[in-house]
Amino acid sequence: MSGVNFNAIILAGGRSSRLGGTPKALLSDGSKTLLASTIKAVSDARHTIVVGPADLPVSENVLLTREDPPxxxxxxxxxxxxxxxxxLGSPAEWTVxxxxxxxxxxxxxxxxxxxxTDAAPDVLGFMGETEGIRQPLVGIYRTSQLVQALSSDMTDCSVRFALRPLSxxxxxxxxxxxxxxxxxxxxxxxxxxxxx
Known part of the structure; x- marks a missing residue:
């Protein structure tokens, strides 16, 4: 994928309240789950972190963690x-x-x-937009700045607020x-x- 080295963080631990509590990550189309599909999409990542319950089925090269409190x-x-x-040692410059x-x-x-690939040094990240709607949970950011922006307590904060310092x-x-x-x-x- 353009030769860009990147890490990936996949959020997979919400309550799924509109699905009656059924975990979104484990919904399947009969051949793969949403989690497996998302992990496959970032298969070129140097490090892949899934944030969700400890019992999510992931391969050994994918790391699981959880927010505290859940x-x-x-x-x-x-x-x-x-x-x-x-x-982790040697994370890639960018993180999806x-x-x-x-x-x-x-x-x-x-x-x-x-x-x-053409990002100026002062560009710290990119947020996706689809048909006029910004997608805060679809983006790519310089890893060191992302880690710094998220280093304080983010309990019950919005993602837009958390990412605002990265403009x-x-x-x-x-x-x-x-x-x-x-x-x-x-x-x-x-x-x-x-x-x-």
Whole structure:
């Protein structure tokens, strides 16, 4: 993917309240789960961190962590992922952040990673935008600045607030690439409507 080295943080631990508590990460289309699909989309990442329950099925090259306390919001989850990433040796210069509930994210990821190839040194990150809607959980940021921005307590903070210090530039993403699964209706529409 454009030869850009990147890490990935995947948020996979929300309450899924509009799905009656069924974990989004484990919804399947019959051949793969949303989690497996998202991990595959970032298969070129140097380090992949999944933030979610300890029993999520991931391969040995994917690291699991959890925000403390659990369910303290996506910004807290993102901070937990960034903290785990900072503890590793030699993280890549850029880090992708994604929510686990977007089955068509691979085309968006290509656009995000390609945006970094010509990034000026003062550009600290990029946030995706699809059809006029900004997507705070679809972005790519310089790793060191992301870790720094998320180093304080992010409990119950919004992701937009957490990322504001990075002043992300906007990247236009392909239509439909960030369609998400957060109701049973959207689960059926994407085919990810089976429980693992």
């Amino acid at each position: 369910f303290s919001g996506p910004a807290a989850a993102l901070a937990a992922g960034a903290s785990r990433l900072a503890s 952040i994604l929510s686990v509930d977007m089955p068509y994210i691979s085309t968006a990821l290509t656009a995000l990673v390609e945006a970094t 992300p530039a906007i990247v236009q993403l392909p239509a439909g690439s960030t369609d998400d699964v957060d109701t049973w209706e959207s689960a059926r529409a994407t085919g990810f409507d089976r429980q693992l």
